[in-house]
Amino acid sequence: MLHNQNNTANIYIGLMSGTSLDGVDGVMVRLPDSVDAAADADTGMQIIATAYIPFDPDLRQQAMRLQQASDNELHHEALLANALASTYAACVKKLQACAPEHTVHAIGAHGQTIRHRPELGYTRQTNNPSLMAELTGIDVIADFRSRDVAAGGQGAPLVPAFHRAVFGRAGASSVVANIGGISNISVLAADGSTRGFDTGPGNVLMDAWVLQHQGKSYDANGDWAAQGAVIPTLLESLMDEAYLQMPPPKSTGRDLFHPAWLQGKLQGFEAASPVDVQATLCEFTALTLANDIARHAADAAHVYVCGGGALNHQLMQRLQTLLTTQSCAAVVSSTAVLGVAPEQVEALAFAWLAQRFCLRLPGNLPDVTGAAGGRILGALYPA
Structure with a gap:
């Protein structure tokens, strides 16, 4: 269970926009110095701030269009990635405004799934984490699913761990x-x-x-x-x-x-x-x-x-x-x-996965995804 606890653990931001395409949920959370996926549930996490930014109707329409094959997809995806990154960055700024005294170690950003075909060896979450790092001045961890797929897994779900x-x-x-x-x-x-x-x-x-x-x-x-x-x-x-x-x-x-x-x-x-x-x-x-x-x-x-x-x-x-x-x-x-609002859980999960990356610990469960073994998930985009 999440609870208040003063400690010197790192602070992470988790961002999630899901298949509902309604907006981005963000959470700033204090995490312990080390978190084991098999550890006791009393992990000492402390939610510092939460934020939600609805998708602009045009952004949502762009994302919906990319759910199916269409002309000039690469161009449209690049524009969507930039728009998403700006929206994610705005959510980060909103979180920071709620808790300006805290320094964020890294952002875990899932991106927006537009294709998920693990049976063909790929999954695609559009995002521009380089732009996010530029706009926020914070390290960004993104692309969490690809490594699990590369290891023969489904790349999803990642939240069971x-x-x-x-x-x-x-x-x-x-x-x-x-x-x-x-x-x-x-x-x-x-x-x-x-x-x-x-x-x-x-x-x-x-x-x-x-x-x-x-x-x-x-x-x-x-x-x-x-x-x-x-x-x-x-x-x-x-x-x-x-x-x-x-x-x-x-x-x-x-x-x-x-x-x-x-x-x-x-x-x-x-x-x-x-x-x-x-x-x-x-x-x-x-x-x-x-x-x-x-x-x-x-x-x-x-x-x-x-x-x-x-x-x-x-x-x-x-x-x-x-x-x-x-x-x-x-x-x-x-x-x-x-003690955890239902709309905050997935954003928290990606903050947790970002910490797993930074600690060089596996973030997947092979019994869940079918991957060949535990893998460090994500890619770093430095500030």
Whole structure:
């Protein structure tokens, strides 16, 4: 658990913009001098400041365009990378303004995933960390996924090692479910082992559907989905996706789950009410999570949810109900009960990964990603 503790540990900033493409979350955190991924959860981390900067609509449109093949991609990606770097730097400045007395050792910046094809040997997170270092005057650690992919891994998810270090409890089994655009779970077993993988879509399809039909970027609290009724045959069609049956290690993203994929599944359902489709998409996300939790962590006592999905009350309720239906006794709650706001967890993870790089310690878990072994993740862009 994160808590206040005066120490002389290094201070890092973590930045995260995920598949929801809504903005960048930033956190300034004091970390201990040494953090072991298998250490006790009481790591002595202290959150100093947090910040959020929404994406400019033009930036979001640029990022969305690059999710699929298009003309002049290299040019458009370079422009997006510069715009992202400026936005990330603005978030850093906002954090520094909250705590000007602190000197930041390094920034961990994930970048924006625009392609993730580990089966072809690559993953692409666009960013311009050189520009970030220039704008902030701080060392930047970026490109965390590529080394794991080079070692034969999925390059994702990378957060289970952090989840184990911060949320793991000796002798207790629990799950951390990160529901962003895509959902992933970290299974923190009672014996100290850790597994994790992407379960499927999180908010990505729901966000696209509510934008199309209501002009909103997301379904606040899941209120719109709560007004609809699940369409069983559509749900069955959504669940008929080969990825969902694949064994881990595995990872996915917008390369698979995108509006065109959804439109293909909606053939034959043109007369369906949009609100019922939204209810079905919410059920789809909850069911994929519940199925994998029941399959891989049936003994879990708790499911701690982070990411934007933790703020979707309808999704949280459906996840709890579906787990109960599958005879899983886990109690679903957000990571806030552990002292960490759900929207801060991933940014914290990349601050933690930046420190792992600086200490020359592995940041991946081979049992999670399938890599040939532990690897130091990231690349340094000096100030």
